[in-house]
Amino acid sequence: DTAVSQTPKYLVTQMGNDKSIKCEQNLGHDTMYWYKQDSKKFLKIMFSYNNKELIINETVPNRFSPKSPDKAHLNLHINSLELGDSAVYFCASSQAVASGGEQFFGPGTRLTVL
Amino acid sequence: GDSVTQMEGPVTLSEEAFLTINCTYTATGYPSLFWYVQYPGEGLQLLLKATKADDKGSNKGFEATYRKETTSFHLEKGSVQVSDSAVYFCALNVNKLVFGAGTILRVKS
Numbered sequence: 001d002t003a004v005s006q007t008p009k010y011l012v013t014q015m016g017n018d019k020s021i022k023c024e025q026n027l028g029h030d031t032m033y034w035y036k037q038d039s040k041k042f043l044k045i046m047f048s049y050n051n052k053e054l055i056i057n058e059t060v061p062n063r064f065s066p067k068s069p070d071k072a073h074l075n076l077h078i079n080s081l082e083l084g085d086s087a088v089y090f091c092a093s094s095q096a097v098a099s100g101g102e103q104f105f106g107p108g109t110r111l112t113v114l
Numbered sequence: 115g116d117s118v119t120q121m122e123g124p125v126t127l128s129e130e131a132f133l134t135i136n137c138t139y140t141a142t143g144y145p146s147l148f149w150y151v152q153y154p155g156e157g158l159q160l161l162l163k164a165t166k167a168d169d170k171g172s173n174k175g176f177e178a179t180y181r182k183e184t185t186s187f188h189l190e191k192g193s194v195q196v197s198d199s200a201v202y203f204c205a206l207n208v209n210k211l212v213f214g215a216g217t218i219l220r221v222k223s
């Protein structure tokens with residue numbers, strides 16, 4: 001059974017399009033995250049939700065909008081895609097935000113903007 | 115702000131060699147420290163963690179000790195295998211996970 005799943009695994013699209021990535025976790029966790037990994041493997045947090053409420057919103061263009069319909073799902077919608085958005089996006093979840101909490105990562109979505 | 119610095123890669127070793135990947139951190143408060151591993155084409159997995167000073171985390175032959183006096187959490191393994199080839203991330207958590215830049219490890223047979 002997959003703990004954190006993401007769809008799609010690969011996404012190739014043209015500049016200017018709007019796309020969504022979906023994430024689901026079946027671990028019963030309260031907190032979910034989106035990370036962006038660039039071509040040099042550098043990982044940066046984008047957003048975090050705790051019980052459907054936004055708690056971390058790093059400096060991310062407002063073309064990126066997370067949505068959490070319930071605490072098991074956190075989707076990422078991206079408007080007006082740009083070349084620089086090409087990256088691997090990882091969803092993660094954890095039991096709590098507090099220090100010491102292990103995060104469980106999904107397999108990633110490789111987004112390529114042409 | 116909180117930050118993690120880890121040694122640049124790639125690190126290339128022969129099978130059965132000794133591995134050290136250095137990691138130092140800067141944090142306000144008392145962070146938990148983690149090593150995550152990312153195998154090719156996969157997401158990150160927790161390798162080991164330590165939540166307070168002098169704790170040693172260990173898993174799959176890897177070890178790291180939380181050293182508050184040197185603000186370090188170096189990863190070690192006595193004898194690496196080809197299957198250990200991956201990207202290794204050091205991270206700290208005070209109220210969010212902050213990752214180091216990652217170190218690519220290549221083990222050749």
